[in-house]
Amino acid sequence: MSALPPVPQPIGIFDQFIARQPETLVLKEKVLSLSGDSFSIKLTNGSPLFQVEGKVMSISGRKTVRAMDGTHLFDICKEHFHLHTTYAVLDPNDNKIMEVKSTLAFFGSKAHGTFTSKNGKQEKLTMTGNFFDTYADITDESQGGLIVARIDRKLLSGKDIFFGQQTYALMVAPGVDMALMAALCICMDEKNNDK
Template structure:
């Protein structure tokens, strides 16, 4: 059974319609037998689908498009070049940047900082993801309040959940956090770690 995260003092994210009303655990899994190898189904642990991520075959930028279950195109995730550290962005369909995720050096594991404008308050926000990928765990923390906004953990999943490959993990999201934004952060980190040929975990 998944652990619970404390509710955030105010809604935090970009997509209000994806705000978690209670602690939610999402299962991110690489689609079985995908031709591109980069298509993911994102569901609640109960099995209810939430988002669909489609990788672009032969895309130079590694672009991934994220849709809601009604087929609405929410954003694309692309790699930004000409940065010292690996940097990814989520762009809305018009090309406006919604989120930037920049990796940085960590002595153990991986570290990344996500910056975005909170849709609720209009203020800039920063979340930091830090964890030891070999230990299969990472926390996502709001740098302003110190609150844990999310947690990534492969150990929460049963054998049934991880049957179809190693790219399967659980993302637990705190009440008040934007589930779509948190998924975007995870995909960015997954991309960064795949580039280094170490895999996400």
């Protein structure tokens, strides 16, 4: 896959995680994690970027996302009592900073992530994937449907089959918040696990 071009206007909330160049993140669930679904998120060169910890006894499937220095960035949890599957991304004070809501799609899957960028602009990103949720493009409609990130679930390996482990490659365009794109990828994985 070729690298994604830079976006004309930066997209995101966490300035320290805005991609400065094309980046590919690897999201990999831990095998036999005792804390529920947990991911380590690294760059392709192996440098760790985020740690995602699942909560064992959480009805909402709450996941805590931390920077590698331990800073609590946000939590992701499923909201109940919605017609379509909906996830909330909450800051450490439980204020909603992004909502990810799936919508009906005749072929494949579709979800919208809405949030307010640091510059105060309302953002709406659309995540469109194939039927088996092995591939998805994240586009910014306000910038002409520009692809800002791409998710690709690697083909199943032996560990994937025996342990239910998933591995995703997440390509992020320069100028886009890697933490928020990782949140969208985690929401896609959670929805996929609910099926």
